[in-house]
Amino acid sequence: MDAEASQAQQQPNSESKRKGNNTGEKQHPPSILGLALPSISLFLIFNLVNLAVIKIVATLGTAEVAAVTTGSRIFFIVYAGIMGLSAGATALIAHAWGAKKPQEAALLTSLSVKLGIALSIVTSLIFMYLVPQLADVFQLTGPAKEATIDYVRFSSAFNANFAIIVLITSALRATGDGWVPLYITAFCNALFLPFCAALTYGWPLLNVPELGIRGTALGGGIAYVIGSILTWILWRRHCLQLPYQSSNLKQDWQAVKKLWHISYPAIAEQLVIQIALFLFLTVVATYSTEAFAAYGVGLGILSITIVIGAGFGVAASALVGQELGAGNPDRAIGIGYRTLFWAVLTMTIMGALTIYFATPLASFMVNDPEVIRLTAVFLFMLGISQPLMAVDFALGGALRGAGDTRFPLLSTFSGFLLTRMAVALLFKFLGLSVEWIFGALIADYIVKAVLIFYRFYSKVWLRPHMPGN
Template structure:
């Protein structure tokens, strides 16, 4: 155990790492939430269908992000390890090859979104009007894949090196452009036609374009904490192999989750458009509520990786546990707020009484899972920082396909409880996840993994 002074310093380090990450993720998620709120202001059935369509489209978009996770997870773990060892040259090489890999992967994904996104959306079995709006959303968001990948990967590299503030500054720019674009293009301001869902998607792409251009300027002006290597290699097989060795399980984890989310959403769709719209609203609030947990997870990833690089495995373990304690405290507070103010938050999106009732019910159930979510997120991040990305994958498979989906079907359909049963399954799942991931971290096998 460490003395209290060391513990206090560690907590300060964790908070210093965490708050810019929380704000960065919060800004991205807040922008999606503002999208939904503005679409809801279209009013009546149109607003409800726009929220449902964009929400379904977003599920397909997030599935593509599982591929981006392969690069960013490998990037942050390797950059953190090299930074902890004091080797900035190798950290720069990892960043360089991550950019190359991200660009190469984004091209086929853009083509997929434009030509096949509608077919993927058909898996939900949504009503025709909702499907049509979702297809429009997918096409125009996927146009910005190369820009979003570039931004996420650069942000991961900088966080691995300990720079949490530059990604925050870029996020401020990206999301300010996005929100302004939403207002102009959704409602038709400043001489532009009112585009609704299409306008929200185009604004998203423009925002990421501006953010990517800001990163390009900082990168080639030499203003980032990590520099590109003096001798450029446009495709370094060994570095890319190391990135993908760590990142592939992380990508598989995200892929598993997104497929699970698609199936889970298909269950929700069965209970009607009001249930789906309520689910999408509650999920947008959930995304905001998750941000502190994700912030502590990112801090744990960077601190564990850097401490292992500096050959301090005990410090790495203490950083993981301390990050988790702080995450649970914050997530509990968020859960209390969600439980108390569920209905007023739902009314920010729509005025349909049934949709508000269902969204509030969904949020209150999520609130019960917040402590477990804090544990799961943070310790999963700690394991990723050590390069132990297979266990978060294993836990995600168990949580989604052994716990959540079967219980949702059992309680929701077979016992006749309806959409409430599907949402109860979510609470059970995260408690199971938290227990397994805590057991894995406590064992300590991750301390000897070579990256």
């Protein structure tokens, strides 16, 4: 890192001082719930919008619904890189913020945004080229395949804008500001759905043509463009808690290497999750269409519980990182355990409610009796796994906030691929029913929860933050 950048990290620029709202020292440390609640709301909005997009295209036909569903699966792989980079950046930014180095946090944010844009462009080009082959993997033919190709290619043009929003808002959460990211996301989605609907079906009053599935992709993309420009302007003009700092990938190469060193295991973890989900789905699909549908419906219903866990994971990551940056390892440990308490409490309650109302919830979503029965079974399996998932979310987030991104990768690989897939394939080999396949996920969550809890309890993750390291 060059001398000018180093000096900038130690001395906030004069404009930042005039604003008086982004110097790290003047901010009160956020509470766990104060950071978790807006994060949960943000993730919930994202999930609800995804469901609403399916509702928008449902009138067009099953081919378009298949296109959006398949496109979402493909984009999860593309977004894995962005989310992994975000996890690594969050750890470093939170650490710098806790150490009262706001300009270093700003520099890391700037570098993460540039890396995120580059990563999203490369992955988008790859998937735009490969989408016909990927459609074949999902066994799509005819109109469904053509609609998927259109949807993915048009949507991919805006992935860089999505990356800008995700990385800047993640950086804000790392500083303890969970509400501004929520406002930005709410604004983007307030544009997202109307634009999608208008360009999908047309708007004669404004001479907007009917573009079908391409319009759905373009409408969402335009919302991302507006949202990314707004987010960048707010940051560039020092309207956010996090100050703006320019960066140069070449001159700040040491910081880039540090960011990548923390981020690439988190990126790999996201890729492992997507690969394992795909493989598990293929096993479920070998039983029946009803089993496949039940799996999808069950995950949709449980998404509310999952976003609760994700919100507490974000809070743990940011707050643990800040406390370690401030030189308070004991407080970092305490935050991890308190976050675990809240995550287990809320997710256990939600899991119990889901089990109790499993059949009515399944009946609300679908009409097929067999799908309803299998969905209720799957919800039961997921419901009793909620406390285990809470351990993974809360303490996994704490470890990532401490910069220990490799162990969550190891636990995910061990639980998802080595345990869930091995157990599922064993049950399949023994000729057991699909209900047993659903039960394999319990073994996955047990393994991950035990590994993550032991790692946090061992305090090995604290060693790099002890004096002399």
